[in-house]
Amino acid sequence: MSRLKLFLPLMVFVVLAIFLLNGLERDPNAMPSALIDRPVPVFSLPVLGDETRSVTEVLFQGEPALLNVWATWCVACRIEHPFLNKLADQGIRIIGLNYKDDNAAARKWLMDKGDPYALSVIDARGRMGLNLGVFGAPETYVVDRTGTIRYKHIGVVDERVWRDKLLPIWQEIQ
Numbered sequence: 001m002s003r004l005k006l007f008l009p010l011m012v013f014v015v016l017a018i019f020l021l022n023g024l025e026r027d028p029n030a031m032p033s034a035l036i037d038r039p040v041p042v043f044s045l046p047v048l049g050d051e052t053r054s055v056t057e058v059l060f061q062g063e064p065a066l067l068n069v070w071a072t073w074c075v076a077c078r079i080e081h082p083f084l085n086k087l088a089d090q091g092i093r094i095i096g097l098n099y100k101d102d103n104a105a106a107r108k109w110l111m112d113k114g115d116p117y118a119l120s121v122i123d124a125r126g127r128m129g130l131n132l133g134v135f136g137a138p139e140t141y142v143v144d145r146t147g148t149i150r151y152k153h154i155g156v157v158d159e160r161v162w163r164d165k166l167l168p169i170w171q172e173i174q
Helices: 002-024 075-089 103-113 127-132 159-173
Strands: 044-047 050-056 065-070 094-099 119-123 139-143 149-154
Touching: 050 119, 065 075, 065 127, 075 094, 075 103, 075 159, 094 127, 103 119, 119 127, 139 159, 149 159
Parallel strands: 065 094, 094 119
Antiparallel strands: 044 050, 044 119, 065 139, 139 149
16 A cells, blocks of 8 residues: 555646646637537628628528627727738628627728628627627628538637638538
8 A cells, every 4th residue: 555655646646747738739619519510690780981881691692601709899800901901802702790899990990991791781889790699899600501501710810720721621511
């Protein structure tokens, strides 16, 4: 029994080391979404720049799209925005969800920095974001032609994220 007591700290250390090493291999941005393989939540929201017009989840029927959650107060969105413009120039359909933002500031942002969005809906109170499970901006969802969410990415979309994560799914749903 006394020999077992000598090896007990070593065994505890080995078990803890295994758990810690396993944690290091996980992607800290990988946040599972309960909405994967489910339809975009039901909504009716005004369109930025044409606030008298509202759109619904039917917007996602017919052709695939990226749903990008953005805001002018979001520092990471400033980093991501030029790449979204590049994707839009390549014909990628992007729908914006302007999240808890000032409409005038958002319109100015798009005018100054370019507008990659086929359209951007206004989520002033964050209700749509809540229904999507948004943690913050930016977040991007890949939505297929039936309006089904296929993937969720939290954080900046850049060349590497597009190539390694989003593009393979995009090609799959075309």
